[in-house]
Amino acid sequence: MQDTLSNPIRHNRDWLQVIQSYVQLTKPRIILLLLFTTAGSLWMAANGQLDPKLAIITLLSGTMAAGSANTINCLYDRDIDQIMERTRSRPIPSGRVSPRDALIFATTMAIGSFMLLFTFANLLSACLAMLGIFFYVVVYTHWLKRHSTQNIVIGGAAGAIPPLVGWAAVTGEIGWPAWVFFALIFLWTPPHFWALAMMIRDDYASVNVPMLPVIEGNEKTTKQIMLYTLTLIPASLLLVYPLGVMGAIYSIFAVVLGGLFVKKSWQLMQVPDDLVMARSVFKYSIVYMLVLCVGMVIDSLPAMHSMMAYVQSVALGVLV
Numbered sequence: 386m387q388d389t390l391s392n393p394i395r396h397n398r399d400w401l402q403v404i405q406s407y408v409q410l411t412k413p414r415i416i417l418l419l420l421f422t423t424a425g426s427l428w429m430a431a432n433g434q435l436d437p438k439l440a441i442i443t444l445l446s447g448t449m450a451a452g453s454a455n456t457i458n459c460l461y462d463r464d465i466d467q468i469m470e471r472t473r474s475r476p477i478p479s480g481r482v483s484p485r486d487a488l489i490f491a492t493t494m495a496i497g498s499f500m501l502l503f504t505f506a507n508l509l510s511a512c513l514a515m516l517g518i519f520f521y522v523v524v525y526t527h528w529l530k531r532h533s534t535q536n537i538v539i540g541g542a543a544g545a546i547p548p549l550v551g552w553a554a555v556t557g558e559i560g561w562p563a564w565v566f567f568a569l570i571f572l573w574t575p576p577h578f579w580a581l582a583m584m585i586r587d588d589y590a591s592v593n594v595p596m597l598p599v600i601e602g603n604e605k606t607t608k609q610i611m612l613y614t615l616t617l618i619p620a621s622l623l624l625v626y627p628l629g630v631m632g633a634i635y636s637i638f639a640v641v642l643g644g645l646f647v648k649k650s651w652q653l654m655q656v657p658d659d660l661v662m663a664r665s666v667f668k669y670s671i672v673y674m675l676v677l678c679v680g681m682v683i684d685s686l687p688a689m690h691s692m693m694a695y696v697q698s699v700a701l702g703v704l705v
């Protein structure tokens with residue numbers, strides 16, 4: 386203590402390490418992609434006329450809710466995280482954050498998220514954020530993760546809730562486009578996760594977590610990945626037809642990105658034991674979701690609406 390107080394550089398470094406540990410508990414890179422899905426939904430709901438204050442509040446609250454959910458997951462799973470190689474150095478198993486402090490941190494973030502959404506958006510969005518935490522912690526982490534090969538199929542609904550939060554924050558209700566976006570993430574989660582689970586199969590087997598590749602093997606898993614991937618293009622295009630909330634630009638994103646996903650899953654199905662290919666499908670799943678959300682935002686921009694109207698009038702002029 387004496388040493389820390391008398392040495393300000395060491396004192397600052399200690400604080401930085403503490404902050405780093407808490408950030409690590411929230412699984413920040415996963416939150417970033419969840420925020421992209423929330424942003425896509427926010428822009429789509431606002432049809433390009435998004436109030437910047439509402440956007441910032443919703444994204445901040447989403448960060449806190451997802452951070453809280455991920456921290457409780459780290460707390461609950463600390464026994465198996467300590468054994469698996471990939472998770473051994475996480476803040477709780479490595480002793481950098483105590484379970485008690487993690488619980489206080491997660492509870493504070495959940496309350497903060499609820500209060501922010503309730504005060505600056507509405508009650509529905511605040512309740513949906515809490516439902517996300519409940520579903521991820523209770524339904525996925527507690528009930529399903531250690532007991533069913535379909536754990537992430539049903540549990541994947543938790544990760545699909547952020548777009549519902551975004552839509553509700555803008556409109557005060559859950560419209561059809563939000564449900565379609567929910568379904569899209571729900572269908573995307575199995576290929577995203579099973580490709581990764583193939584790579585870390587031994588880790589999951591060592592702690593008896595019944596992930597599909599552990600129980601059914603790689604060949605069956607790649608067939609399942611292919612089936613789910615095939616549903617993504619039609620599901621993503623429902624936003625264009627019949628819902629009509631997205632236009633030509635988004636359609637190009639959806640078809641090209643979805644086509645590449647199908648190609649990659651097909652390639653993996655030909656070589657089910659090729660873990661380099663499995664890694665490539667996992668990485669691509671992230672690129673797919675990220676770029677599709679960017680496509681949604683671009684398509685929602687008012688400048689794009691005027692450009693498309695101009696292109697349409699020119700095309701009509703040429704035809705008539």
Ligand code: HEM
Nearest residue numbers: 414415418419422471537540541544545570574578671674
């Ligand atoms: C229940 C559903 C899901 C499961 C079981 C799952 C599982 C995982 C796991 C185990 C990892 C590796 C994490 C690590 O090593 O720390 C991962 C990585 C990742 N997940 Fe998911 N995931 C799910 C849903 C989602 C959703 C909905 C998103 C965002 C829309 C997402 C985004 C990501 C990203 C961006 C990474 C890469 C993180 C990095 O670079 O380390 N995941 N996922």
Ligand SMILES: CC(C)=CCC/C(C)=C/CC/C(C)=C/COP(=O)(O)OP(=O)(O)O
Nearest residue numbers: 415450451454514517518521543544546547
């Ligand atoms: C609205 C709201 C708050 C929604 C919550 C969404 C949320 C936090 C989704 C996270 C999905 C995810 C990373 C699962 C991995 O858990 P795992 O336990 O299988 O991963 P691990 O083995 O790496 O711990």
